[in-house]
Amino acid sequence: MARILLKFSEHIVSKPIVSEVILELEVPITIVTAQLNSKGGEVLAEVPEETLDKVVEAFRKKGVEVRLPKLIEVDKEKCINCGSCVALCPVEAITLIEDCSIVFNKEKCVGSTCSACVDACPARAIKSVKQNNHEVHSNRP
Amino acid sequence: MEEKALNPQKNTRTVAEINEKIRKGDAQVLTAEEMKRLVESSGVEVAFKEVDVVTTGTFGAMCSSGAIINVGHSDPPIKIDNAWINNVPICHPGAAVDLYIGATAMSETEPFEYGGGHLIEDLVNGEEVELRATAYGTDCYPRTQLKTNLTKDDLNQFYLLNFRNCYQHYNCAVNGRDETIYTYMGKLLPRMKNATYSGAGELNPLMNDPDYETIGIGTRIFLGGGQGYVIGEGTQHEASSQNGTLMVRGDAKKMNTEFLRGASFTRYGTTLYIGLGIPIPILNEGLVKKTAIRDEEIFTNVVDYGVPRRDRPKLAKVSYKELKSGSVTVGDRKIRVSSLSSLKTARSVASTLKAWIDEGEFFLSAPVETLPLDTKFKGMKQTEATAYVANVMQAAVTCKETEEVSAIAKRIVTKSVNHIMVVDDQGRLNGIVTSWDITRALAEGKTVLSDIVTRRVFTAKLDEPLETASKRMAQHHISALPVIDNEQKVLGIVTSEDVSKLLGRS
Numbered sequence: 001m002a003r004i005l006l007k008f009s010e011h012i013v014s015k016p017i018v019s020e021v022i023l024e025l026e027v028p029i030t031i032v033t034a035q036l037n038s039k040g041g042e043v044l045a046e047v048p049e050e051t052l053d054k055v056v057e058a059f060r061k062k063g064v065e066v067r068l069p070k071l072i073e074v075d076k077e078k079c080i081n082c083g084s085c086v087a088l089c090p091v092e093a094i095t096l097i098e099d100c101s102i103v104f105n106k107e108k109c110v111g112s113t114c115s116a117c118v119d120a121c122p123a124r125a126i127k128s129v130k131q132n133n134h135e136v137h138s139n140r141p
Numbered sequence: 142m143e144e145k146a147l148n149p150q151k152n153t154r155t156v157a158e159i160n161e162k163i164r165k166g167d168a169q170v171l172t173a174e175e176m177k178r179l180v181e182s183s184g185v186e187v188a189f190k191e192v193d194v195v196t197t198g199t200f201g202a203m204c205s206s207g208a209i210i211n212v213g214h215s216d217p218p219i220k221i222d223n224a225w226i227n228n229v230p231i232c233h234p235g236a237a238v239d240l241y242i243g244a245t246a247m248s249e250t251e252p253f254e255y256g257g258g259h260l261i262e263d264l265v266n267g268e269e270v271e272l273r274a275t276a277y278g279t280d281c282y283p284r285t286q287l288k289t290n291l292t293k294d295d296l297n298q299f300y301l302l303n304f305r306n307c308y309q310h311y312n313c314a315v316n317g318r319d320e321t322i323y324t325y326m327g328k329l330l331p332r333m334k335n336a337t338y339s340g341a342g343e344l345n346p347l348m349n350d351p352d353y354e355t356i357g358i359g360t361r362i363f364l365g366g367g368q369g370y371v372i373g374e375g376t377q378h379e380a381s382s383q384n385g386t387l388m389v390r391g392d393a394k395k396m397n398t399e400f401l402r403g404a405s406f407t408r409y410g411t412t413l414y415i416g417l418g419i420p421i422p423i424l425n426e427g428l429v430k431k432t433a434i435r436d437e438e439i440f441t442n443v444v445d446y447g448v449p450r451r452d453r454p455k456l457a458k459v460s461y462k463e464l465k466s467g468s469v470t471v472g473d474r475k476i477r478v479s480s481l482s483s484l485k486t487a488r489s490v491a492s493t494l495k496a497w498i499d500e501g502e503f504f505l506s507a508p509v510e511t512l513p514l515d516t517k518f519k520g521m522k523q524t525e526a527t528a529y530v531a532n533v534m535q536a537a538v539t540c541k542e543t544e545e546v547s548a549i550a551k552r553i554v555t556k557s558v559n560h561i562m563v564v565d566d567q568g569r570l571n572g573i574v575t576s577w578d579i580t581r582a583l584a585e586g587k588t589v590l591s592d593i594v595t596r597r598v599f600t601a602k603l604d605e606p607l608e609t610a611s612k613r614m615a616q617h618h619i620s621a622l623p624v625i626d627n628e629q630k631v632l633g634i635v636t637s638e639d640v641s642k643l644l645g646r647s
């Protein structure tokens with residue numbers, strides 16, 4: 001799965017663009033998080049790797065700004081299991097387990113759009129990394 | 142001389158007796174967590190009979206740490222004046238080639254990301270580091286420049302020498318301000334959205350012997366994965382308020398990076414995480430009771446680190462049990478809390494120390510001198526006054542949201558001010574308008590005040606140091622801050638003009 005960040009402007013936010021793309025391309029698009037109101041907003045979504053290019057193109061045709069957010073990775077070797085990151089995570093993607101080591105749930109993490117934990121890690125074990133080999137440049141004007 | 146077999150009736154034992162058992166391989170050792178469970182299930186008497194040693198441990202950021210190294214003499218020799226290793230500035234406290242690597246000294250090329258703590262970790266790890274030095278040159282030490290690469294094997298001595306480690310317990314930090322702050326207690330989100338704490342609670346060495354009955358000068362300890370010694374009380378030691386600390390030393394060549402790590406606190410600086418464990422000999426039933434202490438009996442204060450003063454407001458009292466549960470209650474709010482120190486590694490310190498004793502690799506030592514129980518941690522004597530917001534605050538000119546733009550324009554002229562605070566009927570801050578906002582509104586023909594009010598206002602507190610208020614203005618490119626109290630009521634205003642008049646004076 002690849003993750004895409006869709007930015008909707010005030011003018012298009014009320015249109016059912018995500019559903020349109022799903023129907024037109026017949027690809028499953030999973031919404032991870034959405035922050036939208038009448039003034040526009042952002043949707044973080046997941047699409048199958050092999051459909052990424054056409055999905056991105058379809059959204060752009062409809063006037064949506066598309067970006068490929070970086071993913072968060074935790075380097076287990078560097079991590080000292082201090083737990084500093086745990087309470088900062090808004091979606092509980094990082095949790096402490098029984099033996100007091102931390103577990104990072106990549107699926108839950110919303111990626112570089114959040115990054116709240118990154119600069120709080122004293123061991124610098126948390127990094128944002130590019131999604132594998134995809135080069136989707138921002139189409140922001 | 143052979144010790145006689147322990148009299149079953151005897152209600153004390155000595156360190157020498159325990160060491161004899163360790164030698165024979167039949168000393169009973171429990172970690173502090175295991176001891177608590179045993180005392181709870183079987184009682185003090187049984188625990189005293191069964192247990193000889195309780196091992197404790199902690200693993201956390203200990204900023205007052207460092208390493209003393211001796212790099213040997215070069216040819217021709219140099220009397221080092223300034224030195225850097227991997228671009229980290231190094232102290233030269235002694236004669237020619239003794240250097241002290243402070244854990245918090247930061248690299249000049251990578252500040253905040255690499256520092257003395259990382260350098261000590263790299264050395265312990267066997268990595269090669271680059272020493273650069275300069276000197277003024279003397280008849281006996283003619284050299285003035287030096288550059289060489291070293292590993293720990295090239296050093297004559299490499300000792301961790303920490304003047305304050307192992308705090309008994311520490312504050313729990315929150316941030317009452319409107320902005321995220323980065324502190325030595327980590328990243329603190331605005332409006333108390335998270336909390337941080339440090340320390341291992343019931344596993345903490347000093348919490349298991351709070352009267353320093355067995356911990357003193359000469360106590361052999363676990364330090365950074367090797368063995369070390371307590372060499373005295375730490376700086377700022379205040380046993381009477383449970384703020385005891387230790388000064389320790391240990392051979393860093395024998396340490397390992399599982400228990401010693403450099404660390405970076407964003408916008409605060411670098412430091413060193415160290416694992417420190419102390420074996421508590423169970424000499425009497427009193428020590429059984431002391432080592433049975435639980436997290437629910439160890440309390441600390443929730444402190445507002447948003448207030449940049451020495452005495453920060455204490456908002457609540459919480460136990461380590463609450464802290465370890467992941468959230469604390471302050472007033473009617475539940476705040477998520479995370480630790481800065483690692484409980485996992487603290488446990489690993491205690492269990493490693495236990496294994497060493499079990500295997501006869503570590504013997505206990507009785508202190509040669511006890512630590513002081515009556516020292517006080519004084520604040521600094523200051524002979525120059527510090528400026529606070531209260532020193533330059535002026536009366537604020539205010540208005541109500543219902544007033545017309547033209548009325549405000551008049552007030553700006555008659556009072557000759559640039560900022561007007563918009564307040565509600567109780568005098569609480571609702572926004573701010575500047576003379577610039579008014580000029581523009583008049584030019585654009587706007588008459589309703591609420592259209593031009595700035596709602597997100599940066600504020601200052603009366604007892605805040607002027608320097609931090611001034612920094613906030615510079616950071617947000619603004620020229621004044623309303624001064625408010627805890628109820629958001631406007632007390633006055635502080636302007637950048639007044640600040641520079643006062644701070645620029647010296």
Ligand code: SF4
Pocket residue numbers: 072088089090091092093094108109110111112114115116117118
């Ligand atoms: S980036 Fe945000 S969502 Fe992801 S783990 Fe860090 S804090 Fe949680």
Ligand code: SF4
Pocket residue numbers: 074078079080081082083084085086102120121122123124125126
């Ligand atoms: S803050 Fe960094 S070192 Fe600490 S637990 Fe999280 S990832 Fe590990």
